[in-house]
Amino acid sequence: xxxxxxxxxxxxxxxxxxxxxxxxxxxxxxxxxxxxxxxxxxxxxxxxxxxxxxxxxxxxxxxxxxxxxxxxxxxxxxxxxxxxxxxxxxxxxxxxxxxxxxxxxxxxxxxxxxxxxxxxxxxxxxxxxxxxxxxxxxxxxxxxxxxxxxxxxxxxxxxxxxxxxxxxxxxxxxxxxxxxxxxxxxxxxxxxxxxxxxx
Amino acid sequence: xxxxxxxxxxxxxxxxxxxxxxxxxxxxxxxxxxxxxxxxxxxxxxxxxxxxxxxxxxxxxxxxxxxxxxxxxxxxxxxxxxxxxxxxxxxxxxxxxxxxxxxxxxxxxxxxxxxxxxxxxxxxxxxxxxxxxxxxxxxxxxxxxxxxxxxxxxxxxxxxxxxxxxxxxxxxxxxxxxxxxxxxxxxxxxxxxxxxxxxxxxxxxxxxxxxxxxxxxxxxxxxxxxxxxxxxxxxxxxxxxxxxxxxxxxxxxxxxxxxxxxxxxxxxxxxxxxxxxxxxxxxxxxxxxxxxxxxxxxxxxxxxxxxxxxxxxxxxxxxx
Numbered sequence: 001x002x003x004x005x006x007x008x009x010x011x012x013x014x015x016x017x018x019x020x021x022x023x024x025x026x027x028x029x030x031x032x033x034x035x036x037x038x039x040x041x042x043x044x045x046x047x048x049x050x051x052x053x054x055x056x057x058x059x060x061x062x063x064x065x066x067x068x069x070x071x072x073x074x075x076x077x078x079x080x081x082x083x084x085x086x087x088x089x090x091x092x093x094x095x096x097x098x099x100x101x102x103x104x105x106x107x108x109x110x111x112x113x114x115x116x117x118x119x120x121x122x123x124x125x126x127x128x129x130x131x132x133x134x135x136x137x138x139x140x141x142x143x144x145x146x147x148x149x150x151x152x153x154x155x156x157x158x159x160x161x162x163x164x165x166x167x168x169x170x171x172x173x174x175x176x177x178x179x180x181x182x183x184x185x186x187x188x189x190x191x192x193x194x195x196x197x198x199x
Numbered sequence: 200x201x202x203x204x205x206x207x208x209x210x211x212x213x214x215x216x217x218x219x220x221x222x223x224x225x226x227x228x229x230x231x232x233x234x235x236x237x238x239x240x241x242x243x244x245x246x247x248x249x250x251x252x253x254x255x256x257x258x259x260x261x262x263x264x265x266x267x268x269x270x271x272x273x274x275x276x277x278x279x280x281x282x283x284x285x286x287x288x289x290x291x292x293x294x295x296x297x298x299x300x301x302x303x304x305x306x307x308x309x310x311x312x313x314x315x316x317x318x319x320x321x322x323x324x325x326x327x328x329x330x331x332x333x334x335x336x337x338x339x340x341x342x343x344x345x346x347x348x349x350x351x352x353x354x355x356x357x358x359x360x361x362x363x364x365x366x367x368x369x370x371x372x373x374x375x376x377x378x379x380x381x382x383x384x385x386x387x388x389x390x391x392x393x394x395x396x397x398x399x400x401x402x403x404x405x406x407x408x409x410x411x412x413x414x415x416x417x418x419x420x421x422x423x424x425x426x427x428x429x430x431x432x433x434x435x436x437x438x439x440x441x442x443x444x445x446x447x448x449x450x451x452x453x454x455x456x457x458x459x460x461x462x463x464x465x466x467x468x469x470x471x472x473x474x475x476x477x478x479x480x481x482x483x484x485x486x487x488x489x490x491x492x493x494x495x496x497x498x499x500x501x502x503x504x505x506x507x508x509x510x511x512x513x514x515x516x517x518x519x
Contacts, residue, residue, distance in 0.1 A: 062490055171515075
């Protein structure tokens with residue numbers, strides 16, 4: 001009898017947490033509106049490109065939406081998170097963008113079974129929203145490094161780092177919107193760089 | 200008195216008696232089987248000095264006949280032809296040989312027959328020969344004489360060589376050698392003083408001790424050798440197994456090589472899918488590890504969060 005009562009209390013005690021209700025968490029995704037124009041570069045039109053999954057810090061490989069306060073303190077939004085890990089989302093956006101630019105004959109993700117001539121490596125150095133000390137002002141900082149590699153010779157053809165710093169509204173949604181814009185800027189510049197490389 | 204004599208009867212009886220006497224004489228003089236003889240010829244290439252008519256012919260020391268006639272061979276004047284009469288019962292074979300042998304110190308000789316294997320065929324006269332010819336061998340004296348000549352020649356040759364060897368120069372060299380030997384012997388004599396001899400004896404004792412220890416050690420060495428042989432056998436067995444495995448691997452590798460060369464087996468194509476899938480899986484595992492790491496870090500700070508979620512959460516900018 002005593003044992004049964006003990007088990008009943010334990011179950012009630014442990015399941016009591018289920019009774020608490022947490023607040024709704026908003027999920028955000030990257031959504032770019034990059035206006036593209038057909039590429040004029042010809043030398044890469046017969047080349048096939050593969051885009052490797054972006055290198056990044058662990059903080060960009062989780063759904064947790066982080067921000068930095070006062071340049072040093074990193075926190076995570078409690079009511080907002082990414083719908084997809086930022087490093088994967090950025091990789092997808094790069095693939096989508098380069099496909100639309102038509103600089104290369106084909107653009108595939110790295111795990112595609114198809115053969116390729118070039119490989120584009122992406123290194124996300126920064127993709128974060130920054131706040132001032134009292135969180136009244138914020139800006140986003142996007143720094144991405146691109147490297148084009150010849151897959152046959154494994155030689156680096158060209159590499160370049162792009163960055164964007166834009167003011168943002170001091171909240172999660174404002175941060176996401178501005179990060180989108182920052183990424184758009186970086187992608188545009190990277191597309192121009194690739195056209196230059198393929199001329 | 201009847202004086203009438205029957206002369207025919209007397210004549211008949213005289214004739215009968217005469218024939219009986221003739222028959223008895225023939226019977227008396229007829230040679231027995233043992234006394235039946237056979238004539239043989241022997242040619243000697245040496246002097247038959249001391250051999251006379253009626254000289255005995257012996258077979259392995261037993262008198263079996265006699266010399267019947269002696270003369271120089273008319274066909275070859277260097278040979279003496281000796282006709283001998285020998286009992287038919289004597290086993291004269293084709294390989295029987297005759298040898299002239301001295302009879303004591305009398306100077307007389309006899310013919311000694313020897314050899315003749317039991318299963319050899321009997322000696323018979325060849326075509327054109329009146330009597331069978333027994334082969335002859337040189338007598339002891341003949342051998343001795345020829346050997347003596349050879350010995351004399353060799354001795355002379357040896358003496359000449361010795362004379363050449365002992366010329367003045369060689370004598371001087373020999374004298375020098377002797378002097379040096381004497382010097383060496385003198386040194387050796389000085390070297391082998393009592394102390395050295397004592398040392399040598401001590402060394403001999405040590406050697407004896409070592410030998411004794413070696414004798415004791417040898418059984419262990421034998422055991423070790425036995426073990427080594429066993430070990431070697433095992434190793435051989437292992438090597439054979441390894442060799443078999445190696446041959447199997449080599450065969451498989453050859454087959455793979457052939458398949459790759461012929462294009463049947465493209466390792467890259469086969470593994471491409473696997474590698475891609477593995478890469479994806481590894482990336483997913485990496486993501487999972489990152490998330491797990493984050494979760495663990497969170498609960499490491501406050502384990503009670505697992506049940507009570509008591510950690511105070513800092514709300515982000517714009518969050519209520």
